[in-house]
Amino acid sequence: MGLSAVDITLFSISLIASAAIGIYHGVRGIKSTPLEYLLGGRNMKSFPLAMSMMVGTVSAVTIMGNAGEMYAYGTQFWVMDLGIAMGMVLVAKVLIPIMYPLQMVSLYQYIEKRFKSKTLRQATVVLQLLGGYFFTGFILFPPSIALKFFTGLPIMTNIFIMGATCTVYSAFGGVKAVVYADVFQAVVMVIGVLAIVIQGSVAMGGIDKVWDTAYHGDRIEFFNLSLNPYQRHSFWLCATLGLFFALSTYGVNQSQTQRFFSTGSLNEAQWVLYYAAAGMVFLKAIINLAGLVMYAYYKDCDPITDPKNYIKDPSIVVVKYVLEVLTKVPGMSGIFVAAIYAAVLSSVSTQLNSMTALLWEDFLKELKIFSDYSEVKKGAIQKIIVFLSGVLGLVFGLAVSQMGSFFKTLFTINGALTGPLIGLFLVAVYFPWINAAGAAFGFAISIILNIWIVVGQLFTQLPAKHLPMSREGCLVPPPHNNTNSIQLNFTTPAFEDMNTAVTTETALMNDEGPDRSLYALSYCLNSVWGTLICIIVAVIVTAVTGTNAPEDIDKKLVAGKSWALFERTVSLQGREPLIKSFLRRSSSAQRSNSCSKRDTENPSALELSPDGVDQHKVKNAEDDG
Known part of the structure; x- marks a missing residue:
């Protein structure tokens, strides 16, 4: 059941090559400055940066999760890639022209510039750092369980090998090592997934046969145009999910924006997104096809519904398929x-590099202890930060291995933070009249409410039902299961662990049913709620506390059309806070009521003549005369 010598050699070469790339760039850049270490001196080319951006967001969980989604639920989720491509183009057209000219290292410097609030900037950074470290642990742990069945190595050993390898080349070589290692790894990933698609298609009689089998198994669905927000997936829900995923990942996340900050011009920065969008669509397409290949192979003998197996999560079917099918061809399983x-x-x-940039630019750079350091010495400090971040990531990975499904909850809650962050940046770019208080309250309240919604979903929703499965073919060994096939033991407790740890990128949801509560809404809309809540609360708080005036902000930080509207609309500029206005009017009303009450209690003080003249005033005037 283990890998052959050829397989072990191939994946060992992959690891060694990745480390070698980092060491090479580390030797070349041994005296690199912070700008060179974090951004490659802002002169890197668009295409390698795009490749790095593409694979930086496609983790092992993506490969296993998306393939499992196609296997068990069909192709509707594929539409998410359309939303991702649209969102990446939107980021290139709208956000990059504002962000890139600011020549930032940390994306969240923009928040401080726009709202003149260092506290708000650091709050966003802290959330990103916490999410980044937990995400590092998450992406280390689930694949390490699957790799245990490929390599025979213990889970802890797999976590250590992966964490140590990327820590070494990230710490030595900086962003250049990360980017060029990513280019190599992108090639490896494409070849590895294509191994499933090609080998499986050949075994099933061609890709057209695979597609036809999936079609008759009700796996092909793209245009469910229902507007019902309570269903798990539809065309609109998946497109929305993809759009907001792109905005959060490529627009307001340091790990990816750091890629286009590393280019030499605005035009090249935009092309990073365009290239990455095309590469993402292609890579996700072959991953999704791999899921359909697996379905065609197991359509008459589904392992998920086998009562003797621990396999319950569709993601894990990938492991079984590779061990049963790819191991028949020397080297194929090693490539995967x-x-x-x-x-x-x-x-x-990618996470280590971005977290180092945040820690240095947003917290450590301004400390007095580093003020007298040379640029080269500051670069050395950043290498130490990457190394320590890698160690901390390893600790999180090992800790996650003891948490089981508990960490799954934490990871889902972390996903709830993306909507509020999108909302904060949209407020900053498109609502110039909104002040810092409005932005801060909107951001904080949207985080609280979004977490509340997600936690409610986790505790109330049941796993979605799979599409029809069959085990009729298991009664008679199918042609592809001959006596020479590897007999697999999928009834071990390790696979039970995988079912709690390996999570697809699609959360578990109820199918459409009678439940119409807030928690029953599709998970695809979670980021939407966070974004809307942030914007609405920011508008309300600003209306109460008073809007900005044009001189309060730099118009370069705001979208051009929004600034033009702001300048033309007097009612949006520096209005008196409603609280102050209310208190002033209340005070005037109280004074008026007080005078009226006094006059009523002393009627002799006010004597009017028949023609309406105040006789008291006349008398006083005569006395003065």
Whole structure:
């Protein structure tokens, strides 16, 4: 059941090559400055950066999760990639022209510039750091369980190998090592997934046969145009999920924006997104096809519904398929294992590089202890930060291995933070009249409410029902299961662990049913709620506390059309806070009521003549005369 010598050699070469790339760039850049270490001196080319951006967001969980989604639920989720492509183009057209000219290292410097609030900037950074470290642990742990069945190595050992490898080349070589290692790993990932698609298609009689089998098994669905927000997936829900995923990942997340900050011009920065969008669509397409290949293979003998197996999560079917099918061809399974390792390494190294940038730029750079350091010495400090971040990531990975499904909850809650962050940036870019208080309250309240919704979903929703499965073919050994096939033991407790740890990128949801509560809404809309709540609360708080005036902000930080509207609309500029207005009017009303009450209690003080003249005033005037 283990890998052959050829397989082990192939994935070992992959690991060694990744480390060698980092060491090479580390030797070349041994005296690199912070700008060179974190952003490659802002002169890197668009295409390698795009490849790095693409694989930095496609983890091993993506490979296993998306393939499992196609296997068990069909192709509706594929539409998410359309939303991702649209969102990446939107980021390139709208956000990059504002962000890139600011020449930032940390994306969240923009928040401080726009709202003149260092506290708000650091709050966003802290959330990103916490999410980044937990995400590092998450992407290290689940694949390590699957790799245990490929390599025979213990879970802890797999976590250590993957974490240590990417820590070494990330710490030595900086962003250049990460980017060029990602390019190599992108090639490995494509080849590894294609191994499933090609080998499986050949065994099933061609890709057209695979597609036809999936079609008759009700797996092909793209245009469910229902507007019902309570269903698990539809065209609109998946497109929305993809759009907000792109905005959160490529627009307001340091790990990816750091890629286009590393280019030499605005045009090249935009092309990073365009290239990455095309590469993402292609890579996700072959991953999804791999899921359909697995369905065609197991359509008459589904392992998920086998009562004797621990396999319950569709993601894990990938492991069974590779061990049963790819091991028949020497080297094939080794290539796939290398792809899994590559996916983990690319994602972890991207996180380490971005977290170092945040820690240095947003917290450590301004400390007095570093003020007298040379640029080269500051670069050395950053290498130490990457190394320590890698160690901390390893600790999180090992800790997650003891948490089971508990960490799954934490990871889902972390996903609830993306909506509020999108909302905060949209407020900053498109609502110039909104002040810092409005933005801060909107951000904080949207986080609280979004977490509340997600936690409610986790505790109330049941796993979604799979599409029809069959085990009729298991009664008679199918042609592809001959006596020479490897007999697999999928009834071990390790697979029970995998079912609690390996989570697809699609959360578990109820099918459409009678439940119409807030918690029953599709998970695809979670980021939407966070974004809307942030914007609405920011508008309300600003209306109460008073809007900005044009001189309060730099118009370069705001979208052009929004600034033009702001300048033309007097009612949006520096209005008196409603609280102050209310208190002033209340005070005037109280004074008026007080005078009226006094006059009523002393009627002799006010004597009017028949023609309406105040006789008291006349008398006083005569006395003065």
